Amino acid sequence: MNTNTSRQNPAEWDEDAQLLSHTARDLPMGRHQFHRERLMARIQQGQRTRTAAPEKAGRIRLSRPAIVLPAVAAALTGAVIAVVASPAGNGAGSGGVATGPALTTTVGAATTKGVPQLLDRISLAAAETSHPAVKPGQYIYIESRAADTFTRSVGDKTTLASHELHRRQIWNSPDGTKGWLIDPAVNDSPEGETLSLPDEQGNPREAGLNGPSYDYLAKLTTDPDALLAKIYKEEKGHGNSPDQQAFTTIGDLLGESYPPAELYSALFKAAAKIPGVVVVQDAVDAVGRHGVAVARLDETSGEREEWIFDRKTHVFLGERSVQVKENSGEGALIKPGTVTYTSAIMNRAIVDGIKQTPSQAG
16 A cells, blocks of 8 residues: 555645545545645635635545444434534535534543553453454454534635534455445445555555554554554654654554454553643543543644543544644634544444445344
8 A cells, every 4th residue: 555645745636526535545544634634725725716616615535434443332322513603505515425514512621640541441441352353255344423524615715514424334354455435425326435446556555554454453563662663663754743643643553444452452552652642531422422532632733633432441432633722824714623523433343245234244
């Protein structure tokens, strides 16, 4: 895999939704930096190139990963995201996903107190989680609910809008060469699209930190210090800072992949060693479940990445990215409290065939 795909100049990405859809396999990893740069590029582009067209939807079309953890009961405990009043269409240019006002939330207070203890408890819970091996011919299935913020231009005015909460399903083979994605915010077809494609140069995809397969993860070191050193070394030069990029990369390694139990536990121990990691005592996932978050603020962008866990069991619930600091200039459109992405894990399983669901397997 070309691990630099999601890190190129965002202005170089084609606006064509089909192109972005077909390159979805390259977009998930390094997702937070890509998502932010994509959003900022659309804001800048919208301010530079006004048109007389009634509406120009500058959507952020990307295959955003959900985090792989044991299946969690999908108790919809109420709305998590407040919305700001602004004009919105209904499904315009977003496949099967309705659109609405920008996603917002209350910015929770963060503290460094208790970070090592919390991550230690999460690591212990992760080590005790059953992770059966994935056999050749099987697929890792992940179902989530997700929503994201994007830019929209109407006449000479650019505003933030959102894709409403929707269902996302993905299947990946253990070697990472075969897969399928159903996400109406990424592809317009209800049947989804294949992820079994070569990279943009036509070469076979190679797994790595920015695009891990099960087989790749199974070979990584489980020593937290060595694991973190590898991340810092291989991600050098990416992101807004080495520490933020290390945090984001660990989040990506917990993404649509299936870490063995020992590695899964080691990832949290490694995260505890990154400067600037904080605890947010009350964070909410995409379907309204409250939990405690392990988070880190990107000082350059002002966006905070939050991994949300059940307060008692320490099972992963979901994740979100929240703007917490005021921006100036063109970035002023992204106000504190804007939720640029939110997700909730609903199911994870090993199935015997592509596009097979756990209920069909059972």
